Amino acid sequence: MKVLKVDHIGVAVNSIEEAKKLYTDILGLPHMGSETVAEQKVTTAFFPVGDTEVELLESTAPDGPIAKFIEGNKGRGGVQHIAFRVENIEEALAELKAKGIALIDEKPRIGAGGCKIAFLHPKATYGVLVELSERQD
Numbered sequence: 001m002k003v004l005k006v007d008h009i010g011v012a013v014n015s016i017e018e019a020k021k022l023y024t025d026i027l028g029l030p031h032m033g034s035e036t037v038a039e040q041k042v043t044t045a046f047f048p049v050g051d052t053e054v055e056l057l058e059s060t061a062p063d064g065p066i067a068k069f070i071e072g073n074k075g076r077g078g079v080q081h082i083a084f085r086v087e088n089i090e091e092a093l094a095e096l097k098a099k100g101i102a103l104i105d106e107k108p109r110i111g112a113g114g115c116k117i118a119f120l121h122p123k124a125t126y127g128v129l130v131e132l133s134e135r136q137d
């Protein structure tokens with residue numbers, strides 16, 4: 001498999017509206033728009049930083065994965081996942097599976113921006129939730 005770069009860092013927040021002021025007004029980053037991914041019960045907002053991006057994640061439902069993450073983090077947000085961009089996500093998943101790496105998603109799903117994404121299980125990645133992402137450029 002070929003990992004090309006850190007695609008983005010996913011940060012869970014209680015409110016994108018509130019948190020985006022830090023990224024735009026204070027840090028001076030552009031806000032590249034927000035998008036709700038209904039299947040994952042999340043609204044995302046991307047802020048490019050050099051060759052990578054910060055992805056803010058706000059839950060759209062109390063039982064969504066981001067709401068559960070924040071609940072488990074004493075109500076505070078925090079870094080929720082790191083995404084690596086890969087050249088070919090199907091190949092990467094097949095290779096990881098063959099090497100015994102536990103996967104949350106055995107097949108890619110469609111995430112924000114129409115990317116193909118898949119999550120590895122944190123038990124296989126030293127506690128870090130790792131997302132693989134392949135852009136449909």
Ligand code: ZN
Nearest residue numbers: 010055083131
């Ligand atoms: Zn992500």
